[in-house]
Amino acid sequence: MPSIGFIGVGHMGAPMARNLLKAGHPVTIFDPDVENAQAMVNAGAKQAASLVELASASDVVISMLPSGRELRVAYLDNDGVVAHAKAGALLIDCSTTDVDSARAVGDAAKKRSLPFLDSPVSGGVAGAEAGTLTFMTGGEDGAVQAARPILMAMGKNVVHTGSNGSGQAAKICNNLILGISMIGVCEAFVLAEQLGLSPEKLFAVSSTSSGQCWSLTSYCPVPGPVPAAPSNRDYQPGFAAKMMLKDLRLATDAAEKHNKAIELGGLAKQLYERFVQDGSGDLDFSAIIQAIRQR
Numbered sequence: 001m002p003s004i005g006f007i008g009v010g011h012m013g014a015p016m017a018r019n020l021l022k023a024g025h026p027v028t029i030f031d032p033d034v035e036n037a038q039a040m041v042n043a044g045a046k047q048a049a050s051l052v053e054l055a056s057a058s059d060v061v062i063s064m065l066p067s068g069r070e071l072r073v074a075y076l077d078n079d080g081v082v083a084h085a086k087a088g089a090l091l092i093d094c095s096t097t098d099v100d101s102a103r104a105v106g107d108a109a110k111k112r113s114l115p116f117l118d119s120p121v122s123g124g125v126a127g128a129e130a131g132t133l134t135f136m137t138g139g140e141d142g143a144v145q146a147a148r149p150i151l152m153a154m155g156k157n158v159v160h161t162g163s164n165g166s167g168q169a170a171k172i173c174n175n176l177i178l179g180i181s182m183i184g185v186c187e188a189f190v191l192a193e194q195l196g197l198s199p200e201k202l203f204a205v206s207s208t209s210s211g212q213c214w215s216l217t218s219y220c221p222v223p224g225p226v227p228a229a230p231s232n233r234d235y236q237p238g239f240a241a242k243m244m245l246k247d248l249r250l251a252t253d254a255a256e257k258h259n260k261a262i263e264l265g266g267l268a269k270q271l272y273e274r275f276v277q278d279g280s281g282d283l284d285f286s287a288i289i290q291a292i293r294q295r
Contacts, residue, residue, distance in 0.1 A: 001025045004150070005048065005058030007074055007081075008095075009040045012121070013064035015128040016094070016154045018043050020062075023153035030054045051077075055084040060150060062092045067246070068101030075105045082108045091116040092147055094135070096243075098250055099165040099172075102138065106164030115143035118164055119151065120171035124239040126228075132156045136174070138167035172254060175247040179268045179285070182215040182244075186289035189222050193293075200225060221286040235287035242281030245272040 001024050006017040009031045020027050021044050028046040030053075031037045041047050048054035051074060055061055061081050065071050071093060075081045081091060082105070091109055093102065093116070102118035109116035117139035127133045133155030137144055144160045151158050161170045188211070192202045203225035207217050220226040230238040237243075248269040255262045275281070275291045 002059035005054040005061045007063040008065045009036045012128050019131045019154045052084045055081045060090045065095040068097035071097050071101050094119050096120045096171050099168045102168045103165040118167040136161050136167045136170040138164050172251045176251040176265050179248050180264045181213050185215045186221050186292045190292050221289040230284035235284040238284035241285045242276050244285035245276050
């Protein structure tokens with residue numbers, strides 16, 4: 001089993017790293033948060049004192065970080081992963097970042113002949129815990145094939161999206177669809193309430209007809225129809241609203257850079273900005289239905 005260094009063991013990274021431990025991989029972790037790190041040590045991982053120590057001891061380095069800024073620091077600094085990784089080590093970033101940051105790390109890794117994959121995930125905390133994540137993976141064919149058994153220890157689907165940066169492009173576009181569709185589903189349920197139609201009846205109709213979508217059938221924003229949805233546990237995430245806002249900002253920033261208008265994406269971003277600014281950023285993104293009701 002290849003030795004794995006895992007950077008960032010928070011809400012998403014911790015269950016992913018635990019699944020690697022369950023699969024029999026020796027895992028060394030690095031996280032500046034003391035509680036996060038200790039929880040993983042308690043689960044059986046080793047703790048590295050620095051990125052240099054982690055990178056120099058690992059056959060595979062995996063990261064789950066908040067943004068492109070942290071990604072660049074972790075990989076591109078003089079004391080970062082690229083400078084100190086073992087020869088031939090496989091580098092996999094599972095964060096959701098901007099495309100340019102992923103490509104910058106990929107370019108730096110290539111100069112040291114280190115294979116790098118940008119491989120953001122879909123499935124949220126529940127998918128990370130259950131080991132059912134989907135990985136959208138950008139990089140060279142050989143690196144993707146080498147990474148596949150490792151990724152499959154944490155998920156159920158690996159889609160090779162193309163060259164470096166394409167994984168992030170796929171994630172941004174996917175979550176643009178998700179953010180817009182969730183708002184549409186929420187508006188429909190609020191309108192149904194105003195018209196005297198029960199949420200159960202709307203769900204029965206739309207889940208089996210042209211209104212069917214993942215935001216409805218897997219993540220219904222009203223309690224009842226989908227027992228596993230966050231709406232049944234007071235909208236505890238799940239996938240937090242502030243993270244949806246982050247992804248919508250990435251999408252609209254990318255569109256602006258390429259002179260493309262995404263009008264619904266822009267409106268969705270504005271709604272989530274107001275929701276987060278009102279103090280609801282730590283609720284699940286489906287809780288946006290509360291703001292729609294208030295409007």
